[in-house]
Amino acid sequence: MFSYPVKELSVIVSTIIKQHINDAAWNWLQEKVVQNLPVAQFNAVFAMIPRKTGKSPVELTDIQRTEVQRLYPGLSFEGWSVDRLSRVWLLMNRDSTAEDQYVAAIENLFLAADMNELVALYSALPLLDYPSRWKARCAEGIRSNIGDVLTAIMCDNPYPAACLDEPAWNQLVMKAFFTDKPVDRIYRLDQRANAELAKILSDYAHERWAAGRRMNPQLWRCVAKFIDEKNFADIQRIGSSSDLLEREAAALACNDSHYPPAKEWLSRHAELKTAIDNRTLSWSTIAAGRAVTG
Known part of the structure; x- marks a missing residue:
């Protein structure tokens, strides 16, 4: 059928x-x-x-x-x-x-x-x-x-x-x-999104970092719901990046997460949180921004 x-x-x-x-x-x-x-x-x-x-x-x-x-x-x-x-x-x-x-x-x-x-x-x-x-x-x-x-x-x-x-x-x-x-x-x-995929992508991010290479910030979209004590340092790392898209991805991941330290991190970045609340920042805007910057 x-x-x-x-x-x-x-x-x-x-x-x-x-x-x-x-x-x-x-x-x-x-x-x-x-x-x-x-x-x-x-x-x-x-x-x-x-x-x-x-x-x-x-x-x-x-x-x-x-x-x-x-x-x-x-x-x-x-x-x-x-x-x-x-x-x-x-x-x-x-x-x-x-x-x-x-x-x-x-x-x-x-x-x-x-x-x-x-x-x-x-x-x-x-x-x-x-x-x-x-x-x-x-x-x-x-x-x-x-x-x-x-x-x-x-x-x-x-x-x-x-x-x-x-x-x-x-x-x-x-x-x-x-x-x-x-x-x-x-x-x-x-x-x-699932926990195993989040782990695979987190490991992939570490490989890219070790090689000095960039990655698509939407990777953290698939990790967001599974942020925990093991991978939260990854979110903090991109949250302090010089790349705006990475900082925005960190904020969106924290917004999608239920992990208390992630929520606390987002609360300390009021400008990003406001942009999310106002819907001027989303995973769609990340995709559009990356399409422009490459």
């Missing part, structure tokens, strides 16, 4: 695609989507899509964005090309009645895919039927060294948060920091 209203979302996706391709391409794609093609033909169509649709970026209206979020919270098509969206739409509409055959057909696509095809396939994970069948495939993708593939898995993709177990989730988050991905776009990053 699909985990979302597939028919409703398919209508929205088809409308977006139709706005970005010519009539001949639309008629061809629509015809292929409604057919229950044999595996070999399905694979050929999947590969052929960019030659038919082109690769122009898709632009959604505000209404379309709202509808996508209503139907599938956390899903976003921002930054996608029309061929990527068309491939995902084809996958959304693949007949899934026979589970094993359905899974085998899509797994076969993964095995033979080029980079752009992999991006579409990993983007489609939250939209495929039988969500639990794709956990190993998602975990395999996290081990990839292809930047665009990692972005497709990590950013604006609700599948990992919904389906990955804790070790695989922690690997995803750690890989996102290690490869400098925009971690603010990891869906449910805060909700899936």
Whole structure:
């Protein structure tokens, strides 16, 4: 069973695609989507899509964005090309009645895919039927060294948060920091924070410090709820940094923490606390500031 209203979302996706391709391409794609093609033909169509649709970026209206979020919270098509969206739409509409055959057909696509095809396939994970069948495939993708593939898995993709177990989730988050991905776009990053991940990231911070290297201050976002006597010195360290973003991250981490010394630290930094209370300082502003400063 699909985990979302597939028919409703398919209508929205088809409308977006139709706005970005010519009539001949639309008629061809629509015809292929409604057919229950044999595996070999399905694979050929999947590969052929960019030659038919082109690769122009898709632009959604505000209404379309709202509808996508209503139907599938956390899903976003921002930054996608029309061929990527068309491939995902084809996958959304693949007949899934026979589970094993359905899974085998899509797994076969993964095995033979080029980079752009992999991006579409990993983007489609939250939209495929039988969500639990794709956990190993998602975990395999996290081990990839292809930047665009990692972005497709990590950013604006609700599948990992919904389906990955804790070790695989922690690997995803750690890989996102290690490869400098925009971690603010990891869906449910805060909700899936856990003590083991906090320890892993704290150890990583110490490695970066020892090497004299900087790190994404949003790392402390994942540590905040697990601040204790063992890692509070780390928060104090960034709280006295010459880097404003690090000081702001320390304040936000203390604000999110239940550890009394962290709360006391924040109370002694009234300007930062006021900014948090006034909502002029948040993890989103940290992400925006880092995007500007690099």
